[in-house]
Amino acid sequence: MDETGAYESxxxxxxxxxxxxxxxxxxxxxxxxxxxNRLLRRMIIDxxxxxxxALETFYRLYKNHVLVREGFNTRGWLYKVxxxxxxxxxxxxxxxxxxxxxxxxxxxxxxxETEPAELFAKNEEQRLAGMALAQMNPHRAELLxxxxxxxTYKDIAQALELSPTSIGPLLLRAExxxxxxxxxxxxxxxx
Amino acid sequence: xxxxxxxGQLRASLDGELDSDGLTHLETCQxxxxxxxxxxxxxxxxxxxxxxxxxxxxxxxLSKSSATSSAWHRFNQQKLIQKETSMFRxxxxxxxxxxxxxxxxxxxxxxxxxxxxxxxxxxxxLFRVQRVAVVPVDFTxxxxxxxxxxxxxxxxxSNSITMKNEPGDPVNxxxxxxxxxxxxxxxxxxxxxxxxxxxxxSGASFAFTIDRAKAQALxxxxxxxxxxxxxxxxxxxxxxxxPSSVSIAFGTCPExxxxxxxxxxxxxxxxxxxxxxxxxxxxxxxAQIPSPEVSAPASLDIAKLAQIGLEFxxxxxxxxxxxxxxxxxxxxLVVPIPKNAASYEQVPVDGVMGTxxxxxxxxxxxxxxxxxxxxxxxxxxxxxxxxxxALEIANSLP
Numbered sequence: 001m002d003e004t005g006a007y008e009s010x011x012x013x014x015x016x017x018x019x020x021x022x023x024x025x026x027x028x029x030x031x032x033x034x035x036x037n038r039l040l041r042r043m044i045i046d047x048x049x050x051x052x053x054a055l056e057t058f059y060r061l062y063k064n065h066v067l068v069r070e071g072f073n074t075r076g077w078l079y080k081v082x083x084x085x086x087x088x089x090x091x092x093x094x095x096x097x098x099x100x101x102x103x104x105x106x107x108x109x110x111x112x113e114t115e116p117a118e119l120f121a122k123n124e125e126q127r128l129a130g131m132a133l134a135q136m137n138p139h140r141a142e143l144l145x146x147x148x149x150x151x152t153y154k155d156i157a158q159a160l161e162l163s164p165t166s167i168g169p170l171l172l173r174a175e176x177x178x179x180x181x182x183x184x185x186x187x188x189x190x191x
Numbered sequence: 192x193x194x195x196x197x198x199g200q201l202r203a204s205l206d207g208e209l210d211s212d213g214l215t216h217l218e219t220c221q222x223x224x225x226x227x228x229x230x231x232x233x234x235x236x237x238x239x240x241x242x243x244x245x246x247x248x249x250x251x252x253l254s255k256s257s258a259t260s261s262a263w264h265r266f267n268q269q270k271l272i273q274k275e276t277s278m279f280r281x282x283x284x285x286x287x288x289x290x291x292x293x294x295x296x297x298x299x300x301x302x303x304x305x306x307x308x309x310x311x312x313x314x315x316x317l318f319r320v321q322r323v324a325v326v327p328v329d330f331t332x333x334x335x336x337x338x339x340x341x342x343x344x345x346x347x348x349s350n351s352i353t354m355k356n357e358p359g360d361p362v363n364x365x366x367x368x369x370x371x372x373x374x375x376x377x378x379x380x381x382x383x384x385x386x387x388x389x390x391x392x393s394g395a396s397f398a399f400t401i402d403r404a405k406a407q408a409l410x411x412x413x414x415x416x417x418x419x420x421x422x423x424x425x426x427x428x429x430x431x432x433x434p435s436s437v438s439i440a441f442g443t444c445p446e447x448x449x450x451x452x453x454x455x456x457x458x459x460x461x462x463x464x465x466x467x468x469x470x471x472x473x474x475x476x477x478a479q480i481p482s483p484e485v486s487a488p489a490s491l492d493i494a495k496l497a498q499i500g501l502e503f504x505x506x507x508x509x510x511x512x513x514x515x516x517x518x519x520x521x522x523x524l525v526v527p528i529p530k531n532a533a534s535y536e537q538v539p540v541d542g543v544m545g546t547x548x549x550x551x552x553x554x555x556x557x558x559x560x561x562x563x564x565x566x567x568x569x570x571x572x573x574x575x576x577x578x579x580x581a582l583e584i585a586n587s588l589p
Contacts, residue, residue, distance in 0.1 A: 026263065029263055029266060030263065033262050034258070034259060037258075039244070042244050043244070051265075054262070055265060055266050059266070125240060128240075129241055132240075144237075145241075145244060148244040150245055152208070153203065153206065153208045164208075168202040168203030168206075169197070169198065169199030171199075171203075172198055172199060172202040172234075175237040178237055178240075179233075179236065179237055182240060
């Protein structure tokens with residue numbers, strides 16, 4: 001039996017926080033693809049790059065299927081890996097160059113012609129936010145992305161293997177670091 | 192709860208994540224309410240900057256189901272290719288590769304020169320390469336080589352081999368004339384392109400004796416007890432002589448591989464997002480080597496051994512037998528390629544027929560062109576998608 005068959009025959013008894021149960025990798029993929037792809041589309045401006053990273057995220061889960069067990073937080077795990085891949089991508093020097101060069105391009109391509117200035121400004125904020133996240137302590141950046149993508153404290157705690165009561169203080173620390181990095185980058189660009 | 196809430200609790204309260212005790216306190220504590228309001232301003236500023244993380248994305252061009260189905264299809268393609276490529280690379284990066292040339296030669300790279308069969312009193316066959324054939328192999332069927340069985344096989348091979356002449360490190364030279372002198376054969380290079388590097392790798396020779404009992408035990412251990420090695424392989428003495436080779440690089444290329452380099456390259460590839468296909472996209476390497484020579488007992492049934500080898504990779508007995516019957520094992524270099532991750536075609540090149548193997552990939556396209564002419568095996572390979580350029584170089588050789 002090939003690996004695919006072996007994997008897909010594993011009875012999925014893991015529960016998501018929302019109570020879903022998977023009985024095959026395909027059903028897991030289909031239920032989570034859109035949200036993971038959407039998260040990456042928000043972080044990575046190039047849609048093709050975002051989709052590649054989303055596929056890589058699922059491939060990593062596929063390769064590490066031994067980790068999948070009762071109570072495994074699939075969505076949290078996927079979000080965590082996707083976030084790390086996106087941050088790595090932004091951090092990479094070449095990626096950052098690409099990010100900077102193409103931020104405006106993709107934004108304008110996807111925007112009604114009547115609002116290019118507004119969109120450019122919004123996109124500029126997004127670019128700076130992405131760079132600030134990439135500059136931060138990776139664990140804090142990860143926490144911020146997971147929270148601001150809509151994950152609950154319980155989901156985040158499971159994904160990052162933290163206590164749910166520690167999320168509030170850690171989040172606050174992460175937000176302060178983010179603000180500091182963001183302001184420094186904005187100031188740097190002004191000068 | 193009489194104590195005031197700490198900042199972490201106040202932060203959690205803004206997300207509706209405060210526990211019931213905390214909430215009860217907050218409802219009645221004006222001091223904490225004021226601190227919460229101050230914190231809210233700070234948190235909202237950050238939330239505003241990160242609002243893109245929860246903003247809607249325009250996916251109207253595709254319906255949800257078709258986008259997901261398309262992604263699932265792409266995932267399966269990528270999964271298959273990555274798995275195969277990974278197995279292919281692992282196989283050829285393992286300690287096995289130290290003797291890969293010999294393994295390939297023994298099992299698949301075989302040629303008998305007509306008229307020279309009766310060497311050493313009709314006891315030995317002498318083999319040389321005259322042509323190239325490709326066999327698509329499902330390398331995912333060789334995962335047993337990852338574990339203890341792979342190590343045992345490597346160990347058995349190591350123990351069975353006696354190196355007579357070990358290959359040295361590649362030596363860079365300035366001209367093809369110098370390369371010809373050092374390598375001992377006439378090195379060909381295109382006249383109108385300046386190489387970025389010419390290097391010569393000295394030859395090697397070794398001999399080994401097959402221990403059938405141990406080899407069969409390993410097949411059994413790998414769960415392939417159905418593959419039975421012929422009795423006559425036991426104690427067969429095989430010697431291999433690999434001549435010096437020359438590689439000529441064009442464009443920006445990695446340094447010539449030596450031991451450990453492949454594994455480091457694999458590690459680099461898996462830990463970074465910059466693939467070799469991007470880093471060395473203009474790299475083309477022309478390599479040439481006179482045919483290696485293998486001498487083996489005339490009683491050794493190479494086709495039978497090749498069939499066993501193919502079945503070991505996961506081919507059915509029928510598929511292996513069919514392929515084996517189409518190949519002249521006495522004169523053909525058989526190149527295994529990943530079944531789903533690469534394609535190949537026969538192409539006219541340098542006045543003979545060659546084989547062009549391509550690995551199509553958005554991220555790391557690769558190609559290799561093989562042909563044999565006048566007793567020399569030529570390959571042109573690259574990590575980009577310059578197969579056409581490779582054909583031009585091959586056809587411009589003097």
